[in-house]
Amino acid sequence: MANIKDYKIATLGSHTALQILKGAKDEGFETICICQKGKERPYESYGVADEIILVDDFKDFFKIEQELMDKNAILIPHGSFVAYVGAENMMDIKAMYYGDKGILEWESDRSKEREWLLDAGIKVPRVFDKPEDIDRPVIVKFHGAHGGKGYFLANTPEEFYEHYEEYKGKKGHEEYVLQEYIVGVPVYTHYFYSPLTGELEIMGFDKRYESNADSIGRIAAKDQVDAGIKTTYTITGNVPIVLRESLLPQLFEMGENVVKASKKLVDKGLFGPFCLEGIIDPELNYFIFEVSARIVAGTNPYINGSPYTWLRYNEPMSTGRRLARDIKEAIESDRLDEVLG
Numbered sequence: 001m002a003n004i005k006d007y008k009i010a011t012l013g014s015h016t017a018l019q020i021l022k023g024a025k026d027e028g029f030e031t032i033c034i035c036q037k038g039k040e041r042p043y044e045s046y047g048v049a050d051e052i053i054l055v056d057d058f059k060d061f062f063k064i065e066q067e068l069m070d071k072n073a074i075l076i077p078h079g080s081f082v083a084y085v086g087a088e089n090m091m092d093i094k095a096m097y098y099g100d101k102g103i104l105e106w107e108s109d110r111s112k113e114r115e116w117l118l119d120a121g122i123k124v125p126r127v128f129d130k131p132e133d134i135d136r137p138v139i140v141k142f143h144g145a146h147g148g149k150g151y152f153l154a155n156t157p158e159e160f161y162e163h164y165e166e167y168k169g170k171k172g173h174e175e176y177v178l179q180e181y182i183v184g185v186p187v188y189t190h191y192f193y194s195p196l197t198g199e200l201e202i203m204g205f206d207k208r209y210e211s212n213a214d215s216i217g218r219i220a221a222k223d224q225v226d227a228g229i230k231t232t233y234t235i236t237g238n239v240p241i242v243l244r245e246s247l248l249p250q251l252f253e254m255g256e257n258v259v260k261a262s263k264k265l266v267d268k269g270l271f272g273p274f275c276l277e278g279i280i281d282p283e284l285n286y287f288i289f290e291v292s293a294r295i296v297a298g299t300n301p302y303i304n305g306s307p308y309t310w311l312r313y314n315e316p317m318s319t320g321r322r323l324a325r326d327i328k329e330a331i332e333s334d335r336l337d338e339v340l341g
């Protein structure tokens with residue numbers, strides 16, 4: 001039988017690396033953390049990395065790729081991984097990689113992502129083709145993963161152009177999407193789909209803790225106007241939530257439909273951890289504005305398991321650990337090919 005001792009689990013030191021490496025160790029793997037020089041402290045302090053490889057910049061990933069291959073390392077992608085290596089360079093990765101790389105093309109392009117979600121029967125916010133069409137509150141989002149930085153709200157075409165002045169001509173701000181602003185609570189649903197068992201699990205939920213969107217309510221509306229404060233959505237952390245139980249059946253169905261639809265898009269389809277990100281309105285409609293086809297940082301509050309993983313596992317089961325277990329089961333049943341993309 002193939003042995004997990006012949007493999008290592010590796011990831012870039014940021015985002016969910018602590019959780020991924022801890023989970024891998026709990027499953028019996030040796031771990032490698034690729035760190036930017038000067039950013040290695042947490043990975044040493046928490047003792048999650050058996051080995052640390054230092055690079056000047058994450059963009060230098062390809063310079064150390066051969067070293068990872070020599071060590072038989074399996075790479076785990078996460079949000080910073082995609083942000084720093086670049087969605088467009090992911091297909092060039094030759095080292096073993098957990099997940100279907102092809103799906104990243106669908107999650108990183110907002111119009112393709114929308115097509116995928118619509119095909120899965122998911123409710124999505126209305127999108128306006130051009131600023132002149134704005135007839136209700138919209139959220140303006142620039143392309144690429146900026147962690148919510150620079151999003152702004154507009155109610156009319158005039159308001160849009162007034163705000164947009166600030167970004168005009170700035171790199172990364174050429175393209176944007178105008179999405180209906182949904183009034184409700186943000187809920188991010190963390191899923192795990194194992195291609196080995198064919199089963200979909202709900203691992204937990206979070207909401208983001210965003211500056212200054214999450215602090216603006218601390219001052220009176222009049223003061224906000226007087227001080228000219230504009231809402232921004234810079235991600236700073238994540239807050240765990242538990243949902244009304246009667247919503248769960250619908251959420252399982254949504255996750256399953258997204259996986260099913262992904263099989264029409266790429267060879268192996270979406271598998272491993274993924275997340276549906278959206279807003280639940282007062283009528284309990286769940287509008288999804290984004291799908292993340294990899295582990296999300298909202299799983300970080302659950303390194304020791306979430307209320308939902310506790311129901312199923314009776315042992316601490318983070319998303320990072322669940323992922324390592326999938327790899328372990330794949331190795332031990334000679335099905336590793338099925339989880340590598």
Ligand code: AMP
Binds near residue numbers: 083146236237
């Ligand atoms: P960082 O490694 O913290 O610079 O993050 C790189 C990218 O990953 C950011 O641009 C975000 O899009 C995403 N990211 C990092 N941390 C979080 C988080 N806690 N929640 C959601 N997204 C995150």
Ligand code: AMP
Binds near residue numbers: 210213
């Ligand atoms: P994103 O970077 O796409 O995950 O969005 C960042 C934040 O913007 C979310 O956590 C929400 O607070 C907010 N947001 C994004 N899209 C919408 C929307 N269509 N309606 C209301 N709020 C939104």
